[in-house]
Amino acid sequence: MKSWKFLLQPPWRHRLAGMVATFAVLLLVRCASVPELDPSTCIEVAGRPFPIGTRVVSWREPGGYDAYRRGKHFAPDEPPDGKLRYSPLRGNLPDAIAARAEASGLELADLQQVVHQFVLHYDICGCSRQCFKVLQDVRSLSVHFLLDVDGTIYQTLDLREKAHHATIANDFSIGVEIAHPGAYPQPMAAPMAAWYEKDELGWRQKFPPWLTETGIRTPGFVIRPDRPEIISGTVQGKVYHQLDFTPQQYAALAKLCAGLSRVFPRIRLDAPRTATGAIVDHVLPAAELRAFDGIVGHFHVQQNKQDPGPALQWERLLHEARALR
Ligand SMILES: [Zn+2]
Numbered sequence: 001m002k003s004w005k006f007l008l009q010p011p012w013r014h015r016l017a018g019m020v021a022t023f024a025v026l027l028l029v030r031c032a033s034v035p036e037l038d039p040s041t042c043i044e045v046a047g048r049p050f051p052i053g054t055r056v057v058s059w060r061e062p063g064g065y066d067a068y069r070r071g072k073h074f075a076p077d078e079p080p081d082g083k084l085r086y087s088p089l090r091g092n093l094p095d096a097i098a099a100r101a102e103a104s105g106l107e108l109a110d111l112q113q114v115v116h117q118f119v120l121h122y123d124i125c126g127c128s129r130q131c132f133k134v135l136q137d138v139r140s141l142s143v144h145f146l147l148d149v150d151g152t153i154y155q156t157l158d159l160r161e162k163a164h165h166a167t168i169a170n171d172f173s174i175g176v177e178i179a180h181p182g183a184y185p186q187p188m189a190a191p192m193a194a195w196y197e198k199d200e201l202g203w204r205q206k207f208p209p210w211l212t213e214t215g216i217r218t219p220g221f222v223i224r225p226d227r228p229e230i231i232s233g234t235v236q237g238k239v240y241h242q243l244d245f246t247p248q249q250y251a252a253l254a255k256l257c258a259g260l261s262r263v264f265p266r267i268r269l270d271a272p273r274t275a276t277g278a279i280v281d282h283v284l285p286a287a288e289l290r291a292f293d294g295i296v297g298h299f300h301v302q303q304n305k306q307d308p309g310p311a312l313q314w315e316r317l318l319h320e321a322r323a324l325r
Contacts, residue, residue, distance in 0.1 A: 037049050039058070040056070041055060043056055044159070045263050046159070046160045047158065055152050059154075063217075064156075065154050067163070070082050072136065072137040073133065085142040085164065086163050090170075092171050094114075097113065111159065112265060116264070117169055117172055117295070118267050118294075119165065119173045119297070120253075122183075122245075126149075126180065126211065126214075127214040128154055128215065129213065129215025130215075131146055142156065142163040143165040144156060144157050146179070147177070148215075149248070150217060150246070153176075159263075163175055168289070168301065176253070180308070182306075182307070183242035183306050184241055185241070187241035188230070194208045204225075205224075205225070205243070224247075231243070232310065235282070235309065236283065242309040253317060257295060269318050270295065281310075282300075283300060
């Protein structure tokens with residue numbers, strides 16, 4: 001049998017060297033090439049896509065929710081009312097950033113200095129379609145993200161815009177409205193009972209008869225809270241009762257938190273804590289709120305708000321988001 005050593009003799013030696021070199025170049029080219037971004041799982045910041053690994057429906061897509069629209073979304077035949085639902089510039093900008101932003105809009109590097117909070121809301125609408133209808137068509141307000149019961153995220157504005165969702169935090173925050181019926185002072189009294197029914201597996205969310213179009217994208221989706229029991233807890237010094245968010249919402253929210261923290265390094269994956277390390281369950285003094293870098297609930301921003309309510313599993317969310325960072 002012929003020895004393999006013939007490969008080390010000319011002309012085989014040269015052919016082998018050529019093959020090795022070609023293979024090395026191909027390997028380098030492959031490693032150096034940027035992987036193709038899947039736009040259906042990206043958020044958009046200052047005109048650039050950033051992958052977060054879960055479905056994000058852009059305002060540009062059919063079926064998306066467009067907060068740039070100067071009119072009602074659900075009455076397309078009505079003439080636009082001309083009202084801006086957001087602000088193209090954030091306020092209280094450092095002078096150097098303000099001058100540049102005035103001329104050409106906020107850029108990613110500016111935003112990374114300015115944006116330092118992610119505000120969690122629940123929408124009391126039960127689904128993102130209804131939430132956008134109320135924000136856009138009724139109240140002329142806005143929020144960057146809607147998180148539906150099936151875990152679908154909708155982005156309504158580029159994050160360079162200031163959305164109108166959390167009063168004094170709007171200038172330096174990004175907001176999400178999580179689809180949910182809300183927290184109530186009495187468990188399963190009339191306002192809460194309108195949203196839930198029980199089957200052999202426990203509580204599941206339903207929709208009141210007047211809400212006929214939910215827009216939920218997953219066909220036949222059953223809205224099952226992550227924990228089967230009613231959760232009771234204190235917000236702003238009062239006890240509220242609430243069913244949990246869905247597992248699909250927790251999974252998508254963790255990815256959104258992690259993605260935002262990658263894009264905006266000032267958004268730390270932590271929430272306001274007491275001296276003993278518990279999550280603060282009430283409004284922060286304004287100066288303390290402004291100084292905080294991380295994830296907050298709407299109730300940390302405003303005394304008159306309870307959302308996202310006592311059921312939100314903060315530690316679980318932060319733990320899962322950190323693992324994805
Ligand atoms: Zn809110």
